Amino acid sequence: MAILIIVDKEKAEAWAAQVKAIDASLDVRVWPKVGDPADIDFVLVWKYPSGELKKFPNLKCIASLGAGIDHILQDRNLPQGVPVTRVVEYSMPQSMSEYVTLAVLNYCRLFDTYLKDQEAAKWHEHTSLLARNTRVGIMGLGQLGGDAAVKLRMLGFPVSGWTRAPKQIKGITSYHGEDMLESFLSDLSILICLLPLTPATRNILNRDLFAKLPRGAYLINVARGDHLVEEDLLEALDSGQLSGACLDVFRTEPLPEDHPFWRHSKIIVTPHISSITFAEEVAPQFVENYRRLHAGQPLENTVNVKMGY
Numbered sequence: 060m061a062i063l064i065i066v067d068k069e070k071a072e073a074w075a076a077q078v079k080a081i082d083a084s085l086d087v088r089v090w091p092k093v094g095d096p097a098d099i100d101f102v103l104v105w106k107y108p109s110g111e112l113k114k115f116p117n118l119k120c121i122a123s124l125g126a127g128i129d130h131i132l133q134d135r136n137l138p139q140g141v142p143v144t145r146v147v148e149y150s151m152p153q154s155m156s157e158y159v160t161l162a163v164l165n166y167c168r169l170f171d172t173y174l175k176d177q178e179a180a181k182w183h184e185h186t187s188l189l190a191r192n193t194r195v196g197i198m199g200l201g202q203l204g205g206d207a208a209v210k211l212r213m214l215g216f217p218v219s220g221w222t223r224a225p226k227q228i229k230g231i232t233s234y235h236g237e238d239m240l241e242s243f244l245s246d247l248s249i250l251i252c253l254l255p256l257t258p259a260t261r262n263i264l265n266r267d268l269f270a271k272l273p274r275g276a277y278l279i280n281v282a283r284g285d286h287l288v289e290e291d292l293l294e295a296l297d298s299g300q301l302s303g304a305c306l307d308v309f310r311t312e313p314l315p316e317d318h319p320f321w322r323h324s325k326i327i328v329t330p331h332i333s334s335i336t337f338a339e340e341v342a343p344q345f346v347e348n349y350r351r352l353h354a355g356q357p358l359e360n361t362v363n364v365k366m367g368y
């Protein structure tokens with residue numbers, strides 16, 4: 060029985076080395092050098108070629124190398140009934156909260172504007188937003204959204220959260236479901252999307268939603284590119300309904316060189332780096348699940364494939 064790793068070529072060997080460093084006796088293979096497909100009972104994947112997994116008749120666990128599993132669920136030939144797991148670890152919420160805090164503080168203190176002024180040797184004071192007057196709304200209060208909500212609250216921002224099902228976090232004003240979406244959006248200065256990508260959340264950041272935000276709000280999308288209707292964002296920025304957007308995720312990644320987002324003066328682009336997975340921190344979770352699989356014990360960090368997270 061063997062573990063197969065299917066990730067970017069540059070990263071695959073590093074992941075294999077981390078897994079082997081924990082247990083050198085494991086048979087770890089790096090795609091496309093699969094060997095006998097019948098040997099593979101556990102795969103570690105990140106954005107693998109669709110249809111690939113159905114080649115392994117003895118597959119017992121599909122482990123996502125990230126927090127999201129949408130890249131797995133979009134595989135039309137996904138082997139049915141095989142448990143899917145995701146990564147849950149300390150550095151992901153930590154790095155995500157650092158990123159969204161940086162973006163929120165930037166919109167309050169206009170660091171990107173001062174950098175542009177510096178290029179022009181321009182000494183000019185812009186009006187800052189006070190944290191206590193800047194309500195931040197977070198869509199999705201899971202592991203990542205919940206951590207960011209608490210940290211932003213500690214910095215003095217009023218924080219609202221919107222979730223599918225009711226969820227309470229101390230100090231956070233909570234809204235849930237379709238019916239409460241409008242009230243949630245109505246008093247936000249900054250909206251952060253940290254939702255899982257599911258059929259219900261795809262394209263949720265669209266013209267109708269932007270129209271429900273106060274004029275001049277900012278958007279931070281750190282979830283998935285498919286949450287955002289790109290033309291609607293450009294329209295909202297051009298009309299002034301939104302003042303700016305900070306985007307880490309895109310429908311097509313890498314973002315094509317000729318994409319209008321790259322050169323838009325109101326858009327900040329980063330290359331899907333908001334939450335960082337460190338192989339040395341995460342590899343023990345996979346090895347533990349592999350051990351559990353062979354010991355007949357329940358797997359950890361499984362996701363509900365029907366719900367999509």
Ligand code: GLV
Nearest residue numbers: 124125126127128
């Ligand atoms: C990154 O986007 C992840 O899902 O871990």
